[in-house]
Amino acid sequence: xxxxxxxSPRISLNKLCEFxxxxxxxxxxxxxxxxxxxxxxxxxYREAQEAVSLCIASQLDDTAAVxxxxxxxxxxxxxxxxxxxxxxxxxxxxxxxxxxxxxxNLFGATPSLGGNDAPKLMIRNxxxxxxxxxxxxxxxxxxxxxxxxxxxxxxxxPMNEHxxxxxxxxxxxxxxxxxxEDGEISGQLCSVVDVGSQTFFEGVxxxxxxLRDLQDACETIAALWPTITE
Numbered sequence: 001x002x003x004x005x006x007x008s009p010r011i012s013l014n015k016l017c018e019f020x021x022x023x024x025x026x027x028x029x030x031x032x033x034x035x036x037x038x039x040x041x042x043x044x045y046r047e048a049q050e051a052v053s054l055c056i057a058s059q060l061d062d063t064a065a066v067x068x069x070x071x072x073x074x075x076x077x078x079x080x081x082x083x084x085x086x087x088x089x090x091x092x093x094x095x096x097x098x099x100x101x102x103x104x105n106l107f108g109a110t111p112s113l114g115g116n117d118a119p120k121l122m123i124r125n126x127x128x129x130x131x132x133x134x135x136x137x138x139x140x141x142x143x144x145x146x147x148x149x150x151x152x153x154x155x156x157x158p159m160n161e162h163x164x165x166x167x168x169x170x171x172x173x174x175x176x177x178x179x180x181e182d183g184e185i186s187g188q189l190c191s192v193v194d195v196g197s198q199t200f201f202e203g204v205x206x207x208x209x210x211l212r213d214l215q216d217a218c219e220t221i222a223a224l225w226p227t228i229t230e
Contacts, residue, residue: 006035009218009225010120010127013150017166018157020217028228031221036230044086045153047073048093052151052195053133057113060101070094093153093195100198109138109147109189119178121170124218130174136189137182146182147189147203148175152196159194164201167192169210172203 011019011034019030051069055062073091078084114132121128132148139145148171152159159167171190179185190203204210 006037008127009125009222010034010129011218011221012129013131013167013170014152016128016170016214016217016221017159017163019221020166020213021163027220028224031224031228032230035225035228045090045093047087048090048097048153048195049133049151051094052097052193053113055097056104056106056134056149056151056193057111059106059111060104063098063101066094066098089153092155096198097193097195100193100195100200103198103200104193105191105200105202106136107138107188109136109145109186111136111149114148121174121177124215125222126218128170128218130170132171132174135179136186138186138189140184142184144183145186145189146175146179146184147171147186147191148179149190150192152192152194155196158197159192159199159201161201164192164194165204166210166214168201168203169207170214172207173211 011030015030015034019027022030047069051066054065058065070091073087073094076087078087111134114135116131118131121130130148133151134149136147136149137144150167150171152167168187168190172185172187175185175190187203187205187207192201194201
């Protein structure tokens with residue numbers, strides 16, 4: 001059954017940052033998956049994302065939420081191989097997160113859950129879904145400061161300093177647009193938790209060139225979008 005295409009160029013932040021360093025064939029596949037989205041892929045790490053987000057929002061105190069989700073997933077008996085693999089990947093991600101708990105740094109900020117319907121950013125005619133899983137709030141000598149955190153799960157495309165830096169830059173841009181009234185935007189708090197590689201990436205300070213690179217990538221996506229077919 002053919003999937004209904006998304007007519008307007010759009011991409012998630014994690015996929016945009018993967019696009020930045022991908023080969024040309026992989027870039028076209030990323031755009032194709034965004035233009036013809038699969039419901040299965042959209043929810044692939046749903047259980048892991050919910051449990052990890054809850055744990056971080058509890059200031060990393062409520063690890064029981066992660067452990068409960070592992071138990072629930074292990075007790076399920078999926079009927080298809082695809083679902084079996086998806087649930088196994090979620091269990092693997094949750095166990096990986098527990099192994100990296102000591103790496104996650106909130107820098108003394110108070111975390112809360114981000115919204116599922118968070119506003120998007122329009123970059124060079126591409127709608128970018130930033131959707132930070134965690135919002136961070138703190139104070140410094142000048143008053144309130146805020147930041148946003150992304151959580152990344154796939155092992156097949158792990159983050160590195162380069163790609164995580166792009167995510168941090170876009171998180172800061174998103175916060176500047178949508179949270180500027182809440183306080184000063186903290187680059188440090190705009191961080192990345194890469195569960196797949198069990199690595200925590202502190203937010204970057206320098207964003208100007210990174211944002212230019214991201215704008216160029218969005219221009220490429222907008223140009224290629226009409227040429228991509230299922």
